[in-house]
Amino acid sequence: MVLIAGGTYSSSSAELYNPSSGTFTATDSLITACPKPTATLLESGWVLIAQCAELYNPATGTFSATGGLLYPYPRINFTSTRLNNGMVLIAGGETDYGDSVSNAQLYQVPEIEDLSPASGRTGTSVTITGTHFGTTQGTSTVTFNGVSTTPTNWTDTGIAVTVPTAATTGNVVVTVSGTASNGSSFTVLTAPGITSLSPSWGTAGTHVTITGTNFGTTGTVTFNGTTATTTSWSDTEITATVPDGAMPGNGSFVVTALGVASDGANFTVFSGPTIISANTATFTMGAGGSFAVRAAGYPTPIFIEAGTLPVGVTFDALSGVLSGVPAEGTVGTYSITFTAHNGVDPDATQSFSLSVQPEILRSYSFRQAITIDHTKAPNTDQVNFPVLISDTYPSLATLANGGNVYQRERLRHHIHFRSQRYEPALI
Secondary structure (H helix, E strand, O other): OEEEEOEOOOOOOEEEEEOOOOEEEEEOOOOOOOEOOOOEEOOOOOEEEHHHOEEEEOOOOEEEEOOOOOOOOOEEOOEEEEOOOOOEEEEOOEEOOOOEOOOEEEEOOOEEEEEEOOEEOOOOEEEEEEEOOOOOOOOOEEEEOOEEEOOOEEOOOEEEEEOOOOOOOEEEEEEEOOEEOOOEEEEEOOOOEEEEEEOOEEOOOOEEEEEEEOOOOOOEEEEOOEEOOEEEEOOOEEEEEOOOOOOOEEEEEEEEEOOEEOOOEEEEEOEEEEEOOOOEEEEEOOOOEEEEOOEEEEOOOEEEEEEOOOOOEEEEOOOOEEEEOOOOOOOEEEEEEEEEEOOOOOOEEEEEEEEEEOOOOOOEOOOOOOOOOHHHOOOOOOOOOOOOOOOOOHHHOOHHHOEEEEEEEOOEEEEEEOEOOOOOOOO
């Protein structure tokens, strides 16, 4: 197509000529009338009408204003040449009054020199380095293969942007005041996506089938940041192994393909039960006792108890606590088997021995002599006469407590007492 625009001080119309059909069609008019204009095809495909400082966009068929010529202005009959660096050289010509113009000007076109990085998934931060971007954004734009993005920083030599959601692989273009830069290729990487894990739980060493999309033909799989061994890989399915040493609990698998990481997929690491507490305990008959059977593993194990427990002692399967007060007559040794279970084979078992020892008695040995005036005793038995002393010394109230009365010297009797009780007798 050939653009024909302006021509006189009163003409602003423009037309397109199609060499294939040999026909003219109307297109958008110039913003202002333009006498003897020049038309220069820019690298972006747009057309610069330098005489009236306008740009023609073939894609939209419209003109827009751009930076005007420097003094002397207006000028006509000059040359307008696009250089290899994309700039346009404006040289020579004459003024409206017919005076010759010998100076030259450059129409600066924004130029992209580098993209960092030059590939990434949507949302990736990209730095565009180049020249003639302008000190502020204003109405200037950045597009990824035609999809606009919102810059987060803008200087004359650098722009910071993020890859827009709808971007596809193609050229990044900076358009400054209607003038488009050269295109710089950017590859939009499609992030791998995990749709399922089978199984979704297991122990270290478990083989896991990861199903999803965009895995490509090679890459890496990590579990909680540790590289997992893979035994098969396709664009939609990977077989990986939970790494040795994986900590019990919730974690996640991540697939990285072509440098782009997927979101994490949850996987729970289980570990088999192990009983870690001692295998013996001692209780005392008549006294409270407690012992906690403890086990490691994930999920938290529960316990099964097999065997005979002393009367008065019970076992809590959830907490693993053996507790109670052994009843009278339970002295002895009891063989018990504890099993810890959490759904991960094999279960852990422990042969346990519970000893019940006799009650511990505290002994008090003492001797107290009491002298009684026999004339005040109610009978004449001078050897084993009943002595009522329970009000004063209740521990001596009966001979069953060890009281003993005997004659030691004339007209005097002595009571000697031995006692083994839980608490000392007060005498």
